[in-house]
Amino acid sequence: MSWDAKDVALLKQLWADGQSAGQIASRLGYSRNAVSAKLKRLGHKRGHKPPTTSPKIVAVPTRRPALAAACGRPVDKVVSKPKQVPTPTKEFTKRELYAMLADAVRNTG
DNA sequence: CCCTGATTCGC
């Protein structure tokens, strides 16, 4: 068990999204304890759980390729377009993060 | 009884 960047990223995202530790833990594949503990180490502040997400404990290894690709290293399939592709693949804006997050999340069903 | 998060405890 080692929290990879994507793990923590997804964790944070899901957590910020309003997902409960149990949900996040389930999708991530860890126990809610691990998630809570990890969050604690990360530096989470209590008093935060307005959206009580439905306890749909449907653990599914939703490993979205898009997410993995995004988190990993994107490709540069530039064939005949030497044009300097504006790929500031440095960080993800909230929208981008939320986009892939929502996609991965909703796809869970 | 189920769930929630938070903290403690051993490795």
Add this chain to the structure above:
DNA sequence: GCGAATCAGG
């Protein structure tokens, strides 16, 4: 730092 066990509340 990691996770399980445990605690405290709803």
